Structures are given as C-alpha cells and as structure tokens.
Amino acid sequence: MILYLAPLHGVTNRVFREAYFRHFGGFDGAVAPFILAVRVAKAKPQHFKDLLPGPGAEGLEPQLLGNEPLAFAETARVLSELGYRDVDLNLGCPYPMVANKQRGSGLLPFPERVGALLDAACAVPGIRVSVKLRLGRSDPRDILALMPVLNEHPLSRVIVHPRVGTQMYRGVVDLDGFARAAALCRHELVYNGDIFSRAAFEALRARFPAIEAWMIGRGAVSNPFLAEEIGTGGAVRGDRIERLRAWHEDLYRSYRDVLCGPAHPLDKMKEVWSYLGASFPGKARQLERVARAKTLAAYEGAVSEILGVMDC
Numbered sequence: 001m002i003l004y005l006a007p008l009h010g011v012t013n014r015v016f017r018e019a020y021f022r023h024f025g026g027f028d029g030a031v032a033p034f035i036l037a038v039r040v041a042k043a044k045p046q047h048f049k050d051l052l053p054g055p056g057a058e059g060l061e062p063q064l065l066g067n068e069p070l071a072f073a074e075t076a077r078v079l080s081e082l083g084y085r086d087v088d089l090n091l092g093c094p095y096p097m098v099a100n101k102q103r104g105s106g107l108l109p110f111p112e113r114v115g116a117l118l119d120a121a122c123a124v125p126g127i128r129v130s131v132k133l134r135l136g137r138s139d140p141r142d143i144l145a146l147m148p149v150l151n152e153h154p155l156s157r158v159i160v161h162p163r164v165g166t167q168m169y170r171g172v173v174d175l176d177g178f179a180r181a182a183a184l185c186r187h188e189l190v191y192n193g194d195i196f197s198r199a200a201f202e203a204l205r206a207r208f209p210a211i212e213a214w215m216i217g218r219g220a221v222s223n224p225f226l227a228e229e230i231g232t233g234g235a236v237r238g239d240r241i242e243r244l245r246a247w248h249e250d251l252y253r254s255y256r257d258v259l260c261g262p263a264h265p266l267d268k269m270k271e272v273w274s275y276l277g278a279s280f281p282g283k284a285r286q287l288e289r290v291a292r293a294k295t296l297a298a299y300e301g302a303v304s305e306i307l308g309v310m311d312c
C-alpha cells in the first residue's frame with residue numbers, strides 16, 4: 001500500500017511539508033500544490049520558490065496548472081533541472097476563475113486539448129507525467145471520454161478525486177463513478193477523497209481491493225496521525241498531545257521566521273486550525289478564539305488552552 005499527501009494550495013506548502021514530515025510519518029510521497037505552467041522567459045525565480053531543492057523535496061512531485069503545451073513543457077523542463085523526475089498535471093481545480101479558462105477541471109470536457117498537453121508534457125526528457133483529476137467538470141461521464149487519451153500516454157499514475165468540479169467539495173464522493181473510471185484505466189490508479197478516518201479508509205479499501213495507492217488531503221491536516229494510524233492499524237508512537245504540541249511549535253516558529261508581521265503567520269496558522277480543529281471537538285470556544293485572534297499573544301493564549309502551555 002502506498003499513501004500520498006494531497007496538494008492543498010495555501011496549506012501544504014514547503015514550510016508546512018517540512019514541519020509535517022519532521023514530526024509525522026506514514027506517507028510515502030506528496031504532490032505539491034500547483035504552480036502555473038508558464039513560458040519560462042517570463043517566469044521570475046520566485047515562481048519556483050516553493051519547489052527549490054531542500055529537505056522537503058524528497059518524494060515530492062510538483063504539480064502544474066495550465067492548458068498551453070509549450071508553457072507546460074518549458075516549466076516541466078525547469079523542474080527537471082531542479083532535480084525532479086515526476087510532474088503532475090492538475091485537471092481537478094474546481095474554482096470558476098480557473099475552470100472557466102479551460103484550466104484544471106475546466107479542461108475535462110476537452111479530451112483533445114488534454115491530449116495535446118500530454119503530448120508535449122510526455123516529450124520532456126527525464127520527466128514522468130501523472131494526472132490528478134475529478135470525474136468531470138459538471139458531468140461525471142467526462143472522465144470516461146477522457147480515459148482513452150490518458151491510456152495512450154505513458155503516465156506514471158492517474159489520481160482520481162471522484163467529485164465533479166461544479167460540486168466543489170460539497171456532497172459525497174461518487175464511488176460508482178470512481179468504479180466506472182477504474183474499469184477503463186490502464187495506469188496505476190490512486191484513489192483520493194474524503195478519507196478522514198481509518199474506518200473510512202478501511203471501508204474504501206474493502207470496496208476497491210485492487211487499488212494500491214491512496215491520497216489524503218484534508219484528513220491529514222485534520223488528524224496528522226491519520227497516515228500512521230492507517231499504516232500501523234491504529235497505534236501511534238508517543239503521546240499524541242506532546243507530538244502535536246511539538247509540531248505546532250515547529251510550524252508556528254517556521255512561519256514567523258519566513259513571513260513578516262503578525263498577520264501572515266497568523267493567517268497561515270488559522271487555516272491549519274480550520275482543519276486541525278476537528279481533532280478537538282470539545283474545544284469549540286478555544287477554536288473560535290484561535291479563528292478570531294488578531295495578535296500573536298491572543299493566538300498563543302487560545303492555543304495553550306487547546307494543546308497545553310506553549311514554549312514559543
């Protein structure tokens with residue numbers, strides 16, 4: 001069994017990944033949040049800063065969002081020069097601002113455009129291409145028309161989140177839709193979506209016994225022990241609160257080191273807590289104080305009540 005950490009733009013960035021993997025195990029790799037596929041002559045070095053080689057880059061697969069073959073190929077070539085061997089194509093982003101420009105899930109109804117993109121991507125020397133997609137833009141059958149195009153390219157894997165783009169994250173995952181796609185897919189297929197507990201994972205594994213690779217996003221931030229629990233059958237080493245406290249301090253310090261002013265590190269930490277809060281169902285009042293904190297002191301006071309005294 002293989003477990004991947006999903007890309008969560010704005011959350012699982014470099015700072016987050018480095019701190020996360022210093023404290024928690026269970027994942028075999030991660031896909032980084034998307035960067036735009038750009039014509040390289042127009043790109044600033046800043047464009048690649050989340051992906052520069054470093055401790056978090058091992059087992060990391062960058063992801064590109066775009067619809068222009070040349071831009072995709074040029075950006076993938078830079079990533080290859082940075083040492084990456086795998087690049088993922090984002091065909092899942094549901095946001096109308098992206099999708100209405102035929103990017104992300106907006107490309108799903110256009111197999112021939114995806115084919116042209118993959119022709120260019122797969123021709124980049126030294127790069128293996130994977131695709132992460134939803135079932136469709138608004139029609140879950142989009143993926144059925146697209147699958148022959150995916151099958152005819154030498155992809156490393158296909159990652160399916162079984163919702164449609166217009167659904168955003170609402171409603172439930174469409175497991176019948178996933179099964180229909182799986183029946184057509186000739187590549188290694190990765191299941192992704194709504195794995196928030198070991199029980200949810202086990203139910204999915206029972207339903208799809210042929211699937212060997214799984215990807216977890218929000219569930220891994222809501223419960224940072226989840227991948228370990230899945231790997232060990234439930235047990236995790238050490239004291240959970242102590243480990244969460246050590247990770248939180250590491251992450252909080254890292255954000256204050258790289259981001260200026262109190263507002264930016266606070267925003268990042270609040271976003272993490274918007275998921276992590278699910279691990280503290282009895283702490284609604286303190287979580288509300290975290291969400292409303294305007295100063296580092298107010299934030300630290302609220303977090304201390306959730307995790308115990310902080311050593312900042």
Ligand SMILES: Cc1cc2nc3c(=O)[nH]c(=O)nc-3n(C[C@H](O)[C@H](O)[C@H](O)COP(=O)(O)O)c2cc1C
Pocket residue numbers: 006007008009010011032033034063090092093132161192193194195215216217218219
């Ligand atoms: C805040 C947020 C940011 C996301 N950013 C990306 C992204 O950059 N690339 C991508 O392919 N998917 C992105 N996704 C989708 C996730 O990778 C994943 O497919 C989705 O959350 C379903 O998996 P989960 O239920 O395990 O979270 C994002 C999702 C969320 C909630």
